[in-house]
Amino acid sequence: MQFNRIIGHEALKQQLIATVRENRVSHAQLFLGPEGSGSLALAIAYAQFINCEYKQDNDSCGQCASCIKYEKLIHPDLHFSYPFFAKDKNETSNTYIENWRNAFLSNPYMSLSFWREQLEAENKQANINIAEAHSIIKKLSLKAFEAEYKVLIMWLPEYLDTQGNALLKLIEEPPEKTLFLLVAENQDKILNTIISRTQLVKVNKLSYEELKQFLIQDKQIEPNRANEIAFIADGNIQSALTQLEEEANTNFDLLIRWLRFIVTDSGLNIIQICEEELSKLGRENQKLFLVYSINILRQIVLLNQGMPNLVFLKDSELEFVQKFSEITTLEKLETAIDLLEKTHYSVERNANPKILFLDLSLQLVLLFKYNTFPQGTQYI
Template sequence: MQFKEIIGQDAVKQHLLQTVAENRVSHAQLFLSPQGSGALPLAIAYAQYINCTEKITNDSCGTCASCRKYERLIHPDLHFSYPFFASKDVKIATDVLEEWRNMVLENSYFDLDIWRSKLNADNKQANINIAEAHDIIKKLSYKAFEAETKVLIMWLPEFLDREGNALLKIIEEPPANTLFILVAQSQEQILSTILSRTQIVKIPKLDDNTVKRYLMDKANLSENQAEEYSFLADGNLIEANALLNDEANNNAGYFSEWLRMGYGNRVPDMMAFTETAASWGRENQKNFLKYGINFLRECGLLLSGADALVKLPPQHFEVAKKLSAHVLNMAMIEALINEFEKAHYHIERNANPKILFLDVSLQLVKIIKFKTLPKGTQYIYT
């Protein structure tokens, strides 16, 4: 991966290039950034540049033997560590390395939900366990096969529990020509013992103009539409891609019609919708529910009189206004969000989509049409 492939972040790129030019590459660095800002692709491009044998002024060459292997993430001296879901067949990160490579090569802007969808997560929690820490130590104790510098990129070190302290010695006193790059989102969740041994590189969120240009180039959006979506994404390229996915799948249309079905107690239509939703596939089902949760939160802002804070494109904004004025109230919104969050949780764990969406549809009828709210929810008349 070359620097030129990464969206925006010109100042960070220049800083990284300068550290190499001035021979000031710290052996342990923490790339700290908001979600969707490009920290992981920056880390890969930085490692590729360091080991490129034909560097140019502002990027790796992309053609030398080292670069060609980095482009496919198969360089023997490039190692990855990341949260995974341990099982009988998955003990360490390399057991799902092929899935990791395929995901990064497909789109290097992703989050833990997207990574989870590529794996058999069941009901397990993601973590970076002690077996993974020991495997890192073993891999980095070997001499480099080809490159001048061995590189370990760890995505989301926040998932290192106390077992991560096993890495302290190798991070503080690594073998010669070894580089650690930790790619994190939350400084507070990283072990303080590891944090104190790294040099922090802060990567800001992308500005709206950069996201706008990306959307216009990638999806051929009009300037006005790209501007609306970049505002909604708020510097997060993962969210920008999700908005494109929502538009492609017509999540806004499906969701508003689903609410109308609940309000009208249109059970036959809901049965038909259940069949449609079950055919979407798990990732699209999750995106649909996430859209619904975000949409209802925006409706909550409208009901609170905070119209200026609502982040919805104009056509979605008008639908939200009508639903907020004539159908929804705060108690309903709270109850619906709770149902959708539970549904999202169960979809991640391979629930039967027909049964799940039928159950949620019936809950919609109870909440919207018959105003039957879960225990503990205070009904607010509007």
Template sequence: MQFKDIIGQQAIKEHLIQTVKENRISHAQLFLSCDGSGALGLAIAYAQYINCLNKTATDSCGTCSSCRKYERYIHPDLHFSYPFFASKDVKVAVDVLEEWRSMLLQNTYVDMNSWRARLNAENKQANINIAECHDIIKKLSYKAFEGDTKVLIMWLPEYLDRGANALLKIIEEPPAHTLFILVANHQDQILSTLLSRTQITKIPKLSDQDIQAYLQERHALTPEQAAEYSFLADGNLIEARSLVEHEANNNAELFAEWLRMGFKGDVLGMMGFVDKAASWGRENQKNFLRYGISFLRECSLLLSGADALVKLPPRTLDTARKLSANVLDLPMAEAIISELELAHYHIERNANPKILFLDVSLQLIKTIRFKSFPKGTQHIYN
């Protein structure tokens, strides 16, 4: 994994390269990010750059013996730790190392759902247990086999259980030429004793422009499609890919038309919409609802006079301005967002889609036509 393989994050790449050039590599680092920002790939590319035999000013060479092994995740001085699902056959992370490598070779933009699906874990509880902590200490006590630096990349240290205290000493006083990189999503879920021993690098969300360019280049989307998907993904490349995989609807037009039907009180039109929405499939239904939530939040910014913060694509922005001027007000937007969030919650839990979208449509008419914003409404799909 080279820096050039990672989408966007140019400032972070330059910062990491500079730490190597100036020999300012902290022995314990925490890459803090959101899902889909590329933090895991950055950690791997950083480790590869450190151990590259012919590094350039901007990246590892990709061709030396060290880089070739890093590209396949088989370098003897590169170690991974990650949450796993313990069983009689799986005691520590290395017991599912082949599955981990296979996943990374396909894609380093992964989240816990991706990993769970790879292991067919269903509803099992994942963690990084005490046995894994002891295995880490054992592996890092050995001298480096080939590279100058042994590297341990721990993905999602939030899943460490109480055995994490066993790692504190080795993280604070590691063997010579040892680097810990923790890749996390939730700082508040990491043990404070562990957090205090690391240098934090915050990895921002990907920009809409970076995701849009990626979708146009890799998935041959039109600029309009790519702009809509990047807006909905909100900096998460995993989400953007999921939208490309599952998307079958023009959410921008569909959602605007749905709001107009609610404004007109067009019950017959709503019934036709409900039949159509019920046929989309669960992922597309969730995408539609997520789009609606994001769209209305942008409308709320327009209604609040914060036009400069709105990041809708141009054509969709024009629709949002018209709806905000002629249909919506802030309490109405907030009420509809609450309805959509609740509907998304129930779709994820396999609610009957026809009943659900009928109920939400009726609530939409009630909210828009009668400006009624009831709290704690009893829904017919509960």
């Protein structure tokens, strides 16, 4: 993976390259960025650049023996660790390495949900177990085969749990020329003892314009459709790719009908749309619908606060947010966004969708119809 194949992050790429040029490569780094931002791809491109035999000014050469092996993720001094769905306590990530390589090479911006689908793991619990920690220690105790640096890239160390304590000494005092590159999405879920031993590399989400241009130029998507997808994805390439797999986007029509039932307190219709439509979307589409709804409400906030120049919606969507901004308040919108975000969190954790969306709907009825500010229930 070369830097030039990764969307955006130009300043960060130059920063990473400079650490190599100036011999300031930290032995343990934490690439922290939201889902779909490209943090995993950046970590792999960084490792490839470090071990490239003929480094260019702004990228690895892509042609030396090291780069060729890195491009296929088969370099003997490049090791991976990631969450998997173990069938027994002695399994390690090596069991799924071919699946892992195929998954990343087909989608460098993959999410845990995408990875779960590759293994057909359904709702099984992901984990990085103690056997994996011991396997890492064994791998890194060996001398490098070919490259100057041995590299371990651990994707989603949030799933390491207390097993990570077995790696503390190795992370703090690794063998010479050994790099740990941790790639995480949620700093709060990583062991503090690991965070304290790493150097933070902050990876921001992609901008709306960067994602839109990627869809137009790389995926050959018509501009209006690219605009719509980029808006819903909110900087998450994985989310955008998931949407592309859908034949048509019906989120706007569904949102309009749902909100109409909410603001009119149409009880039977609310129950029906929650049971027959929202609960049957499937978890990934439910998440997309909630993200889309949150982004629409944020656009309403911008209009409500007199910043129409920051609103990029068109046609029916623009007409809707203009009308809605005139009949609501900032306080209500903030509360509604908070409720939607909590629901998104619960969807990720497999809450019962019928109960979840009905509870959300009723709380929004209280908010928009009766001016009551409810507290969201957490179904975890």
